[in-house]
Amino acid sequence: MGFRKLSLTTACSCTxxxxxLMVCLGWQYNIAILRxxxxxxxxxxxxxxxxLLLLGFTLALTQVRSKHATHPTYISAYQIIIIVxxxxxxxxxxxxxxxxxxxxxxxxxxxxxxxxxxxxxxxxSGRTVIxxxxxxxxxxxxxxxxxxxxxxxxxxxxxxxxxxxxALFGYSTATVELYLIPEFPETGMSPITAVAFIVLSIGIMDxxxxxxxxxxxxxxxxxxxxxxxxxxxxxxxxxALNWVVHFYIENGQLDVPINFxxxxxxxxxxxxxxxxxxxxxxxxxxxxxxxxxxxxRQAEExxxxxxxxxxxxxxxxxxxxxxxxxxxxSRKLFGYTEDxxxxxxxxxxxxxxFLNFSKELRNVYFQSAQTRTIGDKKTMIxxxxxGEEFPIxxxxxxxxxxxxxxxxxxxRDISKRIQAEDEIKSYIRNLGLVKKIARIGYYETDSGxxxxxxxxxxxxxxxxxxxxxxxxxxxxxxxxxxxxxxxxILDRALEKEENFELxxxxxxxxxxxxxxxKNFNYFSRDSLGNIQVLGLMQxxxxxxxxxxxxxxxxxxxxxxxxxxxxxxxDANDNLEKTVKLRTEQLEVTNKELESFSYSVxxxxxxxxxxxxxxxxxxxxxxxASLGDEGKRFLSIIVRNTSLMGQLIDDILVFxxxxxSELATTQLNLKTIFNTVYLRLLEEKENKGRxxxxxVDNLPHAQGxxxxxxxxxxxxxxxxxxxxxxKEKTHIHVGCQNINDSATYFIKDxxxxxxxxxxxxxxxxxxxxxNERDFRGTGIGLAIVKRVITxxxxxxxxxxxxxxxxxxxxxxx
Amino acid sequence: xxxxxxxxxxxxxxxxxxxxxxxxxxxxxNLVNRIKLIEDGQEALDYLFGEGKYKGxxxxxxxxxxxxxxxxxxxxLEVLERIRSDEKFKHLPxxxxxxxxxxxxxxxxxxxxxxSYIVKPVxxxxxxxxxxxxxxxxxxxxxxxx
Numbered sequence: 001m002g003f004r005k006l007s008l009t010t011a012c013s014c015t016x017x018x019x020x021l022m023v024c025l026g027w028q029y030n031i032a033i034l035r036x037x038x039x040x041x042x043x044x045x046x047x048x049x050x051x052l053l054l055l056g057f058t059l060a061l062t063q064v065r066s067k068h069a070t071h072p073t074y075i076s077a078y079q080i081i082i083i084v085x086x087x088x089x090x091x092x093x094x095x096x097x098x099x100x101x102x103x104x105x106x107x108x109x110x111x112x113x114x115x116x117x118x119x120x121x122x123x124x125s126g127r128t129v130i131x132x133x134x135x136x137x138x139x140x141x142x143x144x145x146x147x148x149x150x151x152x153x154x155x156x157x158x159x160x161x162x163x164x165x166x167a168l169f170g171y172s173t174a175t176v177e178l179y180l181i182p183e184f185p186e187t188g189m190s191p192i193t194a195v196a197f198i199v200l201s202i203g204i205m206d207x208x209x210x211x212x213x214x215x216x217x218x219x220x221x222x223x224x225x226x227x228x229x230x231x232x233x234x235x236x237x238x239x240a241l242n243w244v245v246h247f248y249i250e251n252g253q254l255d256v257p258i259n260f261x262x263x264x265x266x267x268x269x270x271x272x273x274x275x276x277x278x279x280x281x282x283x284x285x286x287x288x289x290x291x292x293x294x295x296x297r298q299a300e301e302x303x304x305x306x307x308x309x310x311x312x313x314x315x316x317x318x319x320x321x322x323x324x325x326x327x328x329x330s331r332k333l334f335g336y337t338e339d340x341x342x343x344x345x346x347x348x349x350x351x352x353x354f355l356n357f358s359k360e361l362r363n364v365y366f367q368s369a370q371t372r373t374i375g376d377k378k379t380m381i382x383x384x385x386x387g388e389e390f391p392i393x394x395x396x397x398x399x400x401x402x403x404x405x406x407x408x409x410x411x412r413d414i415s416k417r418i419q420a421e422d423e424i425k426s427y428i429r430n431l432g433l434v435k436k437i438a439r440i441g442y443y444e445t446d447s448g449x450x451x452x453x454x455x456x457x458x459x460x461x462x463x464x465x466x467x468x469x470x471x472x473x474x475x476x477x478x479x480x481x482x483x484x485x486x487x488x489i490l491d492r493a494l495e496k497e498e499n500f501e502l503x504x505x506x507x508x509x510x511x512x513x514x515x516x517x518k519n520f521n522y523f524s525r526d527s528l529g530n531i532q533v534l535g536l537m538q539x540x541x542x543x544x545x546x547x548x549x550x551x552x553x554x555x556x557x558x559x560x561x562x563x564x565x566x567x568x569x570d571a572n573d574n575l576e577k578t579v580k581l582r583t584e585q586l587e588v589t590n591k592e593l594e595s596f597s598y599s600v601x602x603x604x605x606x607x608x609x610x611x612x613x614x615x616x617x618x619x620x621x622x623x624a625s626l627g628d629e630g631k632r633f634l635s636i637i638v639r640n641t642s643l644m645g646q647l648i649d650d651i652l653v654f655x656x657x658x659x660s661e662l663a664t665t666q667l668n669l670k671t672i673f674n675t676v677y678l679r680l681l682e683e684k685e686n687k688g689r690x691x692x693x694x695v696d697n698l699p700h701a702q703g704x705x706x707x708x709x710x711x712x713x714x715x716x717x718x719x720x721x722x723x724x725x726k727e728k729t730h731i732h733v734g735c736q737n738i739n740d741s742a743t744y745f746i747k748d749x750x751x752x753x754x755x756x757x758x759x760x761x762x763x764x765x766x767x768x769x770n771e772r773d774f775r776g777t778g779i780g781l782a783i784v785k786r787v788i789t790x791x792x793x794x795x796x797x798x799x800x801x802x803x804x805x806x807x808x809x810x811x812x
Numbered sequence: 813x814x815x816x817x818x819x820x821x822x823x824x825x826x827x828x829x830x831x832x833x834x835x836x837x838x839x840x841x842n843l844v845n846r847i848k849l850i851e852d853g854q855e856a857l858d859y860l861f862g863e864g865k866y867k868g869x870x871x872x873x874x875x876x877x878x879x880x881x882x883x884x885x886x887x888x889l890e891v892l893e894r895i896r897s898d899e900k901f902k903h904l905p906x907x908x909x910x911x912x913x914x915x916x917x918x919x920x921x922x923x924x925x926x927x928s929y930i931v932k933p934v935x936x937x938x939x940x941x942x943x944x945x946x947x948x949x950x951x952x953x954x955x956x957x958x
Contacts, residue, residue, distance in 0.1 A: 594916075605911040609833065609932060609936065610827075610829035610833070612936040612939075613829070613936040613940075616937065617836070645933075652913065656915075
């Protein structure tokens with residue numbers, strides 16, 4: 001079977017089984033004392049004994065079952081036994097109620113039961129039946145998992161105690177009515193049965209050692225101990241008293257009424273005394289406890305407040321390094337909620353490389369009871385919930401909370417401090433670098449002391465042999481020529497305590513190099529009133545050199561500029577002279593040219609006029625004597641003379657174009673075209689011609705009115721001239737936009753020109769038609785070209801021979 | 813040349829051919845009978861101011877002075893300048909008759925007080941026409957101040 005240990009339940013079940021077996025032995029071997037202890041009192045029937053035996057067995061089974069809790073065989077066996085007992089008990093009850101004749105109760109030892117000669121020989125008494133049913137109920141619900149069913153079991157087991165206790169009390173007081181049913185003097189709950197029930201009940205109750213009556217008995221508290229004592233007194237004293245009183249009554253030494261009065265009076269007094277004593281004790285205990293509780297709560301509150309108010313994150317961990325208490329600061333620092341942090345191993349707040357931190361914690365816990373700081377020397381790292389790592393410093397100390405030794409950890413985020421330290425470090429490093437780069441040396445002296453402390457950089461730069469120099473050694477560094485200058489200024493500055501700047505030379509005693517140095521001196525007084533001189537020496541040799549070079553360069557540059565300026569002036573003067581000369585020459589040439597043109601215009605025409613004039617006199621006055629041939633010759637002379645006049649006019653215009661300035665105004669080209677056309681139409685050769693002359697609306701243009709008019713005259717007269725042979729003349733003047741510029745055109749349906757000779761079109765004296773077909777000087781288009789070019793425009797012509805020509809021009 | 817009579821037109825022209833053509837044209841249309849032709853600028857001035865070979869001779873003012881520009885000794889423009897600077901000739905109608913079509917000449921002539929500027933056409937027909945119109949205008953239509 002394998003009992004785990006001898007529990008109270010096991011002991012009780014064994015006791016019950018032993019008692020029942022003894023009863024059976026009593027029946028078997030007819031030993032009355034084994035059946036009812038006292039002679040003359042009801043005996044335990046064999047059936048009762050058997051049923052109790054079964055119940056005792058099931059109680060023992062509960063202990064086995066708790067080991068194999070889920071084994072179905074045990075559960076069903078347990079339940080079947082209880083149900084069988086219950087059914088037999090119920091049947092016995094039914095026998096009583098319906099007055100049935102004996103049946104089931106005669107199964108065991110029938111012959112002996114008859115001998116007993118009771119009304120219901122061998123039948124368990126009614127009290128026994130009720131108690132049996134209650135016992136069954138208690139056992140049946142004992143292992144239910146539902147709480148309220150368990151409670152039923154506990155209550156039932158308590159009720160089991162009632163009837164046996166009454167019976168025992170009856171026996172002790174010799175009150176027959178308490179254990180017998182008056183009608184059936186032989187039938188009642190025997191003392192053995194009563195005891196067996198009580199033992200069984202205790203065994204059942206012990207299944208829940210922390211509940212009900214057993215809790216009271218098992219508790220070690222003061223009040224529980226007192227209650228136990230009181231209960232025992234209250235239960236056992238009357239028993240003892242009863243026996244004594246009973247003994248005196250038997251011997252006739254006491255009257256029954258007196259006996260009762262005495263007995264109950266004494267009992268009540270005792271009970272009252274006990275209750276008052278108990279009350280006082282409990283009250284005192286409770287007061288003490290309350291006080292203790294209050295102070296504990298206060299202390300805890302103070303403790304918590306203290307932790308919360310702590311300026312750093314505080315974490316308290318138990319011996320396993322699990323977090324059990326934290327403050328707001330630590331939650332903020334690590335970014336967890338309180339629920340998340342509590343119970344978390346403290347290790348989770350550190351990155352993996354600090355795995356041995358737990359070990360260190362244990363060291364604190366077990367070995368030293370002193371506060372120690374971890375992370376003072378080396379930087380510890382904390383890990384936030386987000387995974388972010390940051391440097392921390394941890395102070396650990398053991399702390400006793402609720403009599404348990406804990407570890408309190410104070411965690412401080414030192415990222416800012418580390419940053420500040422880094423900044424200072426880099427600042428100092430940079431300062432050193434700056435001094436080196438800027439070539440600055442530093443020295444310090446007290447006015448009263450013959451002692452100069454110089455910086456390492458100063459030593460390196462200027463070849464000082466050691467870091468501490470005497471005044472004389474310091475002076476030795478200076479260029480002898482500058483020493484006086486320095487001394488005078490220094491004396492004055494010392495007197496007035498005025499900071500000063502001075503440039504002097506230093507000779508490096510090791511390399512004999514000469515340095516230009518800019519020296520700054522600052523005066524201050526220490527707490528004792530001594531003048532302290534701080535000095536900075538900056539090596540400006542390089543700068544000086546550059547400065548000198550620049551000065552030299554500047555000087556040479558100035559000289560150069562001077563030279564060049566002079567040269568330039570000469571050149572300019574020369575140029576001016578030359579220009580003047582040339583201008584004069586040009587003016588002369590121009591004058592000559594003008595007078596030439598003048599002569600041409602004047603002197604070339606006069607003979608022509610004479611030729612034509614006298615020719616026409618000849619024609620008119622001597623017509624008869626000339627004859628036809630003579631007249632023809634004369635007309636040829638006249639025609640050629642007028643052509644010569646035209647030629648002269650054109651050449652003059654053409655040559656004048658070069659000399660004249662543009663007088664630009666706004667021009668209405670359409671009007672000019674029309675005016676010119678009408679004027680040309682009046683000429684003899686154009687009279688009576690069939691001409692269609694169309695001018696589109698033309699955009700206004702800028703140009704020299706006279707010149708542009710000349711251009712238009714030439715173009716229109718060309719158009720008219722070269723369409724002479726056509727039956728009907730079409731001339732179209734318009735404008736179109738070509739390459740973003742207004743391009744004017746004049747298109748005719750005349751004979752056109754041969755595109756192969758296009759290049760000659762605008763050249764002076766170049767003609768593409770012979771004189772017999774079309775008269776012309778060959779200058780018209782050259783004039784056009786010159787004028788348009790002078791206006792910044794372009795002119796060109798297109799033609800299909802015998803179909804017409806188009807001339808385009810642009811202005812500006 | 814009839815010097816004793818009243819001179820209607822004083823004509824200064826160095827080219828005899830031109831002079832003949834002009835005079836013929838004027839006379840042809842009976843526009844003028846008395847024309848005094850002088851062949852250089854200096855002579856013209858002498859005539860007008862009664863100097864040189866015309867010393868002591870005080871002619872009446874002609875109706876019109878026909879003046880060529882390109883003249884020997886003293887140019888036409890100089891003649892014009894001289895006579896306009898004298899109060900006496902301030903209002904004498906002066907028509908410049910020249911071959912020069914030069915802009916400069918035209919401008920100068922007007923500036924010095926010419927009343928007209930005629931460019932002699934090369935072709936005789938046109939020339940004759942122009943002379944006729946000049947005579948018609950200045951000798952017939954125009955009223956000179958007294």
